[in-house]
């Protein structure tokens with residue numbers, strides 16, 4: 295019985311691999327263009343965590359895309375720290391891991407689907423210079439300071455473009 | 470959970486969600502999130518933005534070998550799970566009142582730390598350094614004590630762990646998050662009923678150049694060390 299369950303799990307997992315492995319690899323390559331081995335390692339590590347944590351994953355609380363994004367982000371931070379490309383005495387595990395497991399509060403599937411749709415259509419309409427900054431910060435993993443240096447923009451401009459993009463995409467609850 | 474008034478700015482929370490914030494600053498935000506439902510909800514939405522951005526990438530197909538490798542690893546996990554018994558590690562309950570992200574530095578409680586006396590009112594304890602040599606430390610102000618009027622040479626990020634304090638621009642309580650830059654001059658005073666303990670991250674001072682700058686650098690270093 296366990297065997298059968300395992301077999302069907304494996305088939306489902308194989309489909310999941312086909313969909314997500316190329317995206318996780320792309321996410322890794324966004325930070326380190328050309329580093330295909332690093333990208334393979336990241337994809338493997340994220341998907342192993344997905345396999346191990348599938349039992350604790352709560353579909354009610356977060357959609358699978360978001361869950362995989364946070365896993366990929368955490369693994370990427372771990373990877374760069376382990377390989378000495380980020381020098382710090384701070385262990386990131388406890389900073390970020392608590393969040394992926396926690397109850398995110400009053401969050402509804404309907405609300406999430408609507409937000410995902412808004413973000414998707416918002417992103418396609420975003421001014422190029424705002425989209426560029428989001429790519430740097432989210433996909434390339436660059437700090438505001440690094441973004442400002444690379445794009446030769448004042449730090450304040452980088453920050454205000456992030457703020458403008460978030461407002462346009464209506465990602466945040468206004469306070 | 471009380472409603473807090475002092476939150477990290479939107480772009481700071483977004484950098485945290487993106488994983489591109491220096492870890493020392495992420496540490497302060499992580500403490501704030503444990504106290505703030507509003508920012509926690511915003512964080513989830515910022516994660517959703519991250520996932521949409523990831524989905525917008527041009528997929529990069531792996532070699533067929535990667536899948537085999539992954540399934541080999543899964544088989545190994547299944548074999549191990551079948552042959553070894555689950556061992557549950559005892560969790561240390563003593564430090565449950567500390568923010569989770571600080572467990573890596575403080576094992577028991579704030580009382581058992583060897584605090585370093587800076588003045589009759591203030592004690593400090595350095596936890597570690599982050600990249601670019603940013604200093605991560607705990608500050609403890611005695612009830613009613615003050616750190617005196619001061620400015621900061623780099624940006625300073627503070628989150629309140631226990632107690633409360635006020636300065637010219639407001640009143641801050643447990644979980645409140647604030648950033649002071651080199652232009653802000655402030656005089657924090659701890660509330661009289663108890664010690665105020667903060668987590669503070671100070672960026673390394675910017676080295677000044679030019680004749681006068683070189684003269685000032687030793688002075689700056691002294692105030693930062």
Ligand SMILES: [Zn+2]
Nearest residue numbers: 476505507508
């Ligand atoms: Zn908040």
